[in-house]
Amino acid sequence: LIKNPQPLRFIFHLLEVLQPEDYEPDSWQLEPHEKLASVAKLKEAGNEFLKKGDLENASLKYREALNRIETLLLREKPGDHEWIDLDKQVGFFFFS
Known part of the structure; x- marks a missing residue:
């Protein structure tokens, strides 16, 4: 193909x-606000399986x-309000 290009x-x-509504997008496809909303849904689904x-x-x-x-x-600066709120959510998975 290189010497003799063909379509x-x-x-x-x-x-x-x-x-x-039948499609679950991958994490990389989500906007930050969608990703944050999906965390609660994933946590609830995990609780149901548990x-x-x-x-x-x-x-x-x-x-x-x-x-x-x-x-x-x-995406957040460590110590900022948004970062602290997100970091608190991580604790749920380790301490509950």
Whole structure:
């Protein structure tokens, strides 16, 4: 192709169409305010798994919530009001 360039043709097969309410965006796709709101949902989902005795899925939800908090903490200046509020949320996962 380098010596003799040829046009390329791509064929895509659509496997599935998801509605916005059926799609869970990845963490990197979320705006900071959406990421913060998702932490509470993940924590609640982890609590539900914990009540059912499903420790593996509970830990996955808690871990994802912690990752999102850590990402948000990187955006704030340590010691600022927003940073302190986020840091307090981390304590829930370690002390409860």
